[in-house]
Amino acid sequence: MSENKRKNHPEFTKYQELIANHQVYQGLHFSRNRSGSVRWVVTGKSEEGRQRKKWWVAKCKELGIKVEAGAFAKAAVALHPTKIHICQICGKGLSVEYVYPNKNLINKLKLAFQVEYKAFDKDIFQIIDELSTNEEALKKLKVIFKSTDEIENTEMLKDWLNENHTKKSSKSFLSPGVMSNPPDRFDGFHSDGSCCRSESDKGRHKENLQRYGQDRRVYENWADGDWKQADRLMSEFRKVGLSADHIGPISLGFCHRPKFHALTKEKNSAKNNRMSLSDVRILIADENNGEQVVSWHSKYIWDSLKNYVQNDPDAVKLSTLMRTNLHYVLTLFSIIDELGFREFLMQFLNLKYSFFDYKFEGFDPQTGKFKTLTRIEKRGKNQDNNTKRYVRIAFESLEEYKSITNRKVNLWNDPEIDVKVNKMLELLKLGEKSEAEIELHEILKEFAKQLTQKW
Ligand SMILES: [Zn+2]
Numbered sequence: 452m453s454e455n456k457r458k459n460h461p462e463f464t465k466y467q468e469l470i471a472n473h474q475v476y477q478g479l480h481f482s483r484n485r486s487g488s489v490r491w492v493v494t495g496k497s498e499e500g501r502q503r504k505k506w507w508v509a510k511c512k513e514l515g516i517k518v519e520a521g522a523f524a525k526a527a528v529a530l531h532p533t534k535i536h537i538c539q540i541c542g543k544g545l546s547v548e549y550v551y552p553n554k555n556l557i558n559k560l561k562l563a564f565q566v567e568y569k570a571f572d573k574d575i576f577q578i579i580d581e582l583s584t585n586e587e588a589l590k591k592l593k594v595i596f597k598s599t600d601e602i603e604n605t606e607m608l609k610d611w612l613n614e615n616h617t618k619k620s621s622k623s624f625l626s627p628g629v630m631s632n633p634p635d636r637f638d639g640f641h642s643d644g645s646c647c648r649s650e651s652d653k654g655r656h657k658e659n660l661q662r663y664g665q666d667r668r669v670y671e672n673w674a675d676g677d678w679k680q681a682d683r684l685m686s687e688f689r690k691v692g693l694s695a696d697h698i699g700p701i702s703l704g705f706c707h708r709p710k711f712h713a714l715t716k717e718k719n720s721a722k723n724n725r726m727s728l729s730d731v732r733i734l735i736a737d738e739n740n741g742e743q744v745v746s747w748h749s750k751y752i753w754d755s756l757k758n759y760v761q762n763d764p765d766a767v768k769l770s771t772l773m774r775t776n777l778h779y780v781l782t783l784f785s786i787i788d789e790l791g792f793r794e795f796l797m798q799f800l801n802l803k804y805s806f807f808d809y810k811f812e813g814f815d816p817q818t819g820k821f822k823t824l825t826r827i828e829k830r831g832k833n834q835d836n837n838t839k840r841y842v843r844i845a846f847e848s849l850e851e852y853k854s855i856t857n858r859k860v861n862l863w864n865d866p867e868i869d870v871k872v873n874k875m876l877e878l879l880k881l882g883e884k885s886e887a888e889i890e891l892h893e894i895l896k897e898f899a900k901q902l903t904q905k906w
Pocket of ligand 1: 538539540541542543643644645646647648
């Protein structure tokens with residue numbers, strides 16, 4: 452949902468003025484809408500986005516934060532003058548720091564104290580004040596937090612937590628009330644807080660159920676292939692009450708292809724993106740017939756392992772490793788995006804397929820085959836809007852990986868790969884796009900090498 456179409460809560464409008472005019476953000480670019488309100492969101496690609504990015508880079512340097520994945524997010528927390536972010540939707544204030552107990556901690560507190568805290572309702576320091584009424588309670592809390600023995604009172608415990616968890620953005624049992632997103636949002640945080648995040652997602656989901664579901668499937672895995680054609684064939688299955696499953700699941704790194712298993716609904720969910728030996732054989736046979744079956748980013752792992760698959764358990768093992776590879780790939784993309792090189796990633800989205808539609812004739816739901824296929828070119832506002840939506844969704848799918856990249860250790864946990872990643876990012880900074888792409892392939896080969904060792 453486009454942010455500016457949402458009605459802002461009056462408290463959020465006040466917050467925008469406070470932040471945009473605050474000396475902390477002096478020099479961070481913003482303009483005003485015709486209505487006079489602060490233009491809060493810009494895209495990283497735009498001129499305004501680039502100006503904002505420069506500002507964040509300079510701030511990181513000023514703060515002694517190394518400019519790498521997650522750096523802007525750290526700076527956004529460090530700089531925030533009040534540490535309280537106001538939700539655009541409900542106007543509630545939530546801390547940008549790691550102060551709210553996560554589900555796991557809420558459960559532990561429930562077990563130890565028979566109290567049930569609501570998520571994002573109270574911060575951990577308020578909770579400690581409420582709970583540590585005597586020696587025994589303090590002892591229980593120390594056990595839950597695995598804190599040091601020297602802590603003698605409530606204040607010491609709070610200081611210890613602040614130093615060791617909040618200030619370190621430790622996710623062990625705390626979370627912030629808002630997700631970070633610099634430089635898109637002026638203050639570097641998503642405009643809706645955890646107070647409303649799930650509700651707004653639900654709303655969006657319900658609103659666009661039909662389309663949204665299709666979009667996500669199409670773009671969230673950055674897959675190669677004519678997704679439009681695959682999507683249209685899948686609707687043929689749906690018309691006769693069947694659901695269909697890709698031979699070579701998209702979520703494992705395979706291509707969009709008009710090739711499916713027909714499945715009943717139950718079977719489909721049970722299968723859950725795991726290949727069988729027969730799937731692998733079909734994929735290899737199609738490849739031998741000159742078809743592209745796997746996306747460019749997953750080719751190395753597929754090529755390294757496909758010929759080792761002897762039975763169904765092997766096929767499941769390969770599925771798991773390919774899923775991990777794709778997680779690595781999307782994490783890497785999220786790092787690239789976060790550092791402002793969205794344009795570099797755009798080339799990997801197959802937007803051209805938005806402009807075609809397909810008609811199948813003689814479709815047989817039993818086999819998934821068809822007699823003829825007609826391609827129709829479509830140009831217009833509708834297609835343009837679809838394209839925009841697809842781009843948005845592809846990048847939205849990287850969001851969840853951004854929180855992973857905020858971890859100190861990258862998913863692949865291999866310093867040698869990190870060296871290559873940094874080299875690629877340096878090349879991007881220098882504008883050497885084709886050199887960067889070569890390096891990107893070197894990284895993909897390393898992912899495959901690491902995962903092949905787990906075979
Ligand atoms: Zn809210």
